[in-house]
Amino acid sequence: MLSRAIDFLAIWLIPVLIVAAIIGSLWRRVNLFDRFIEGAKEGFNISVRLIPYLVAMLVAITLFQESGAMEILAYSLAPLLEWLKVPVEVLPLAVMRPLSGSASLALAADILERQGADSLIGRIASTMIGSTETTLYILTVYFGAVGVYRSRHALPTGLLADLGGFIAAVVVCRVVFG
Amino acid sequence: MIGYLWAALICLSILTAAIRGDMAVITPAIFTAAERGVKVAFGLIGTMTFWLGIMKLIESSGIIKLLNWALRPLARLIFPRVPEGGPAMNAILMNLSANILGLGNAATPFGIKAMEEMQKINPYGTTASDEMCTFLALNTSSITLIPTTVMALRAAAGAANPADILGSTILATFCSTAVALTADRLLRKKVKI
Numbered sequence: 001m002l003s004r005a006i007d008f009l010a011i012w013l014i015p016v017l018i019v020a021a022i023i024g025s026l027w028r029r030v031n032l033f034d035r036f037i038e039g040a041k042e043g044f045n046i047s048v049r050l051i052p053y054l055v056a057m058l059v060a061i062t063l064f065q066e067s068g069a070m071e072i073l074a075y076s077l078a079p080l081l082e083w084l085k086v087p088v089e090v091l092p093l094a095v096m097r098p099l100s101g102s103a104s105l106a107l108a109a110d111i112l113e114r115q116g117a118d119s120l121i122g123r124i125a126s127t128m129i130g131s132t133e134t135t136l137y138i139l140t141v142y143f144g145a146v147g148v149y150r151s152r153h154a155l156p157t158g159l160l161a162d163l164g165g166f167i168a169a170v171v172v173c174r175v176v177f178g
Numbered sequence: 179m180i181g182y183l184w185a186a187l188i189c190l191s192i193l194t195a196a197i198r199g200d201m202a203v204i205t206p207a208i209f210t211a212a213e214r215g216v217k218v219a220f221g222l223i224g225t226m227t228f229w230l231g232i233m234k235l236i237e238s239s240g241i242i243k244l245l246n247w248a249l250r251p252l253a254r255l256i257f258p259r260v261p262e263g264g265p266a267m268n269a270i271l272m273n274l275s276a277n278i279l280g281l282g283n284a285a286t287p288f289g290i291k292a293m294e295e296m297q298k299i300n301p302y303g304t305t306a307s308d309e310m311c312t313f314l315a316l317n318t319s320s321i322t323l324i325p326t327t328v329m330a331l332r333a334a335a336g337a338a339n340p341a342d343i344l345g346s347t348i349l350a351t352f353c354s355t356a357v358a359l360t361a362d363r364l365l366r367k368k369v370k371i
Contacts, residue, residue: 006345013323013344017241017279018232024239032235039234043227047219047330055215060184062211063191066203072194092187099180109218109331117337126332126343130325131350135318142314143306145290146297150305153365157311157358158318164357165319168350176346 003176050102057106061092065114086170087121089114093128098135098162105129124173132165133158221334222327229326233281242284245275256316256359257309266295270313277317280324289317312362319358321351 025032064070074081074088081088089111096104111125135158143151195201236242246268253260253271260267269292276285292313300307306314325347332340 009345010342021235021239025235030238035234036231040227040231043230047222047226051219054218055212058215059211060187062207064187066207067191067195069191069194112335117332117335126328127346127350130328130347133318133320138318142293146293148306152306153369154311154314157315157361160361161319161354161358165354168353172346172349
């Protein structure tokens with residue numbers, strides 16, 4: 001039942017949203033194609049702007065794996081990870097996620113390539129990225145914008161939410177794709 | 179912070195290689211990984227280009243307004259002390275709707291606007307108000323239905339259906355938002371102003 005609903009969303013959401021966007025824009029007499037192109041122009045720049053982050057993080061995480069450091073980490077955390085059913089490969093991603101959006105995307109790219117996009121680990125990594133946010137960046141931007149510098153419980157709340165998202169990603173993916 | 183992590187990854191790796199007598203793997207790994215960084219970025223271009231175009235259409239289609247209307251009762255429940263129909267509530271709704279639709283670039287200006295409006299009714303000056311913390315809890319927990327970049331990454335990595343993680347992402351997002359709102363409520367009383 002749950003995985004049927006999830007499959008349904010995965011198949012229908014994007015096509016329905018595209019049709020709704022087109023019909024809504026037509027109805028409001030927006031210059032449809034010009035608007036589309038205006039947005040689409042950004043695609044190249046945004047992708048290319050990721051290159052420094054991707055190179056920096058892919059080099060670091062590749063070294064971490066090739067040198068055997070990842071194995072040592074996996075070995076030393078094995079009992080805990082086993083108990084939580086968390087694959088060790090997503091651990092660096094979980095640590096990086098609240099700190100940097102681009103860097104965590106790079107780590108996810110590495111997982112997708114190494115483990116395969118359709119592997120369970122690949123799907124867990126994708127779900128993790130999608131269901132959490134770059135907590136530190138958001139706090140900095142939003143509180144910084146209004147000159148609030150005592151953020152009270154906002155940081156622990158954001159980090160707990162990230163943790164909740166990670167655990168949920170592992171559990172949901174194991175149930176749906178496992 | 180991220181600098182330290184990056185430095186730690188690299189230094190620990192090289193140290194490990196040295197101890198294991200495996201230094202020969204380091205230099206070739208750097209070259210191939212750097213090359214891959216560029217390949218991944220170029221793999222993203224197609225999906226990103228198309229979806230950013232669609233995102234512009236979503237912005238101009240009025241879907242956000244529709245979502246605002248649907249979210250209003252929920253927002254009233256979450257932000258009981260933000261005046262109904264005022265500029266703060268409107269900015270909050272715009273930000274939440276834009277986030278849900280995955281319009282990150284559109285969501286940020288609305289979010290900042292919402293913070294400015296909440297700052298006007300903030301009795302504590304440079305300390306965050308309860309409403310601000312709740313608003314940031316929602317934003318940091320992510321409530322996105324369409325994770326654009328992840329789908330582009332999956333497409334670039336050869337996924338059979340790059341969007342097949344939409345359902346699991348939405349479910350996990352609900353969990354992280356539930357955790358955020360609960361933590362916000364519980365911690366609120368524990369932290370002095």
